[in-house]
């Protein structure tokens with residue numbers, strides 16, 4: 190096993206490449222870590238930060254995870270670490286948030302040899318914010334590392350992409366998820382031995398995401414997830430050609446709460462549509478939403494195979510508009526009308 194990032198699972202070659210670059214002092218000053226929600230982007234970013242400041246560099250594991258510098262980085266309490274997050278009340282990361290970072294970026298680090306900035310949801314930066322960041326990336330301060338995290342790269346300006354090294358996160362395989370979960374969570378170990386069927390269902394529903402699997406393991410997470418699934422299923426049930434506009438509209442309105450929740454619901458529906466499409470092409474496809482092929486087949490019969498692609502495009506488009514701050518009510522009314530017109 191590689192000595193680089195030994196506490197992380199999967200992504201072997203990426204970990205090795207990053208570890209070697211840090212060891213030799215040649216890590217680029219800007220990284221762009223891309224991957225799905227729950228794929229471990231933030232954990233990797235924090236581990237890179239720890240490796241950069243680790244006091245036990247040279248031999249053994251990197252980061253060691255036990256020196257004071259590592260511990261502070263991993264617990265996000267290091268004074269030379271800044272994590273920029275989107276204001277939860279807003280749909281985007283604005284230019285003022287990026288500009289606020291700049292003055293301190295040009296000051297020396299306080300305790301470590303370098304400073305690390307992690308920008309979460311970098312794909313939610315407005316174009317103005319991205320341009321403000323670009324100015325920094327064009328001439329980054331010598332002892333500063335900037336790590337951008339993103340789920341959809343197409344929203345990141347190519348000028349930014351060309352100045353950051355891209356690090357793709359892989360989806361975890363079932364085996365990797367299993368290893369990671371049982372190593373990380375007592376609930377997972379207990380569930381694995383006492384109710385293997387439910388445990389196996391969680392591995393499926395997690396769709397390669399450790400964050401998602403951990404959520405599903407907690408009772409609150411499981412309840413929220415059940416609600417999310419039921420909401421998504423009620424919409425899927427209303428997607429058939431026979432449904433009236435009123436049925437469709439009310440099913441869609443029933444899933445709309447906060448913008449973020451609605452966005453998750455729509456992701457579930459997109460996954461369900463993707464499952465049905467995969468199933469139409471061949472049996473035995475790995476399912477992202479449905480818990481069995483039987484369930485997926487029933488949904489497919491109700492929705493109708495020929496409508497799938499159009500529906501898929503409509504929901505993707507709605508998801509995109511939602512992230513750009515479109516008004517929720519009118520967005521859903523328009524969606525219901527468009528579905529009715531297929």
Ligand SMILES: [Zn+2]
Pocket residue numbers: 242243244245252253254255256257258259260
């Ligand atoms: Zn250390």
